[in-house]
Amino acid sequence: MPTRPKPKPAAIHPHLESVLFTEAQIKRRVRSIAQELKSTYGDGEFTIVSLINGAIMFTADLMREIDNPVRLDCIRTSSYGEKTKSVGTPQVVASLTLDIRNRHVLIIDDILDTGKTMKLVAGLVQKLHPASLRTCVLLDKVGRREVEFKADFVGFKIPDKFVIGYGLDFAERYRNLPCVGVLDPARIKSPA
Ligand code: 5GP
Ligand code: MG
DSSP, X not given: OOOOOOOOOXXXXXXXXXXXXXXXXXXXXXXXXXXXXXXXXXXXXXEEEEEETTTHHHHHHHHHTOOSOEEEEEEEEOOOTTOSSXXXXXXXXXXXXSOOTTSEEEEEEEEESSSHXXXXXXXXXXXXXXXXXXXXXXXXXXXXXXSOOOOSEEEEEOOSOOEEBTTBXXXXXXTTOSSEEEEOHHHHHOOO
16 A cells, blocks of 8 residues: 655745744634634524635635535625735726625625725625625734724734735735745745
């Protein structure tokens, strides 16, 4: 029988200045958010609205920690492109396909920064008359808010640093890192 190679610890990516949250820390926090959701929703059904692409990993992992009946839909908003700060007003690029009237809706995003994206999407969802609306983010840059917005469920509060990994990108790269870390500022000038 072939022997299985020993799993190697995930190497820290050379483009990271530091790791903020390891894969194990994220996993533990995702589990505890799932418990928080359980105490809010009980065994009831709710509809997840995931903001793609950034929330893709968080949504996929969180959903697998939930045994409630859930429906999933996605919204895509305009992205930063190759910048590290949001400029102007975000726009909805692709909207909902499910009917959410009278449904309990949970919007999930990767990170709350200025608050503009969540405010926009929450406003859009609210107009469709859900039974309830709550929001959940993995990361919250509390000090960066430009419009008032408080998420109902927050994974981790973080300082004002540009972070990548676990779904979060810089110029569409690094989403597949299993951890969340601060991008080496030298990479911001030359992403290649
Ligand atoms: P907001 O509208 O709150 O300013 O920005 C929210 C969106 O900006 C998030 O969905 C995310 O796509 C992006 N964003 C904000 N901060 C960061 C960050 O530190 N790293 C990455 N990769 N994206 C961020
Ligand atoms: Mg995003």
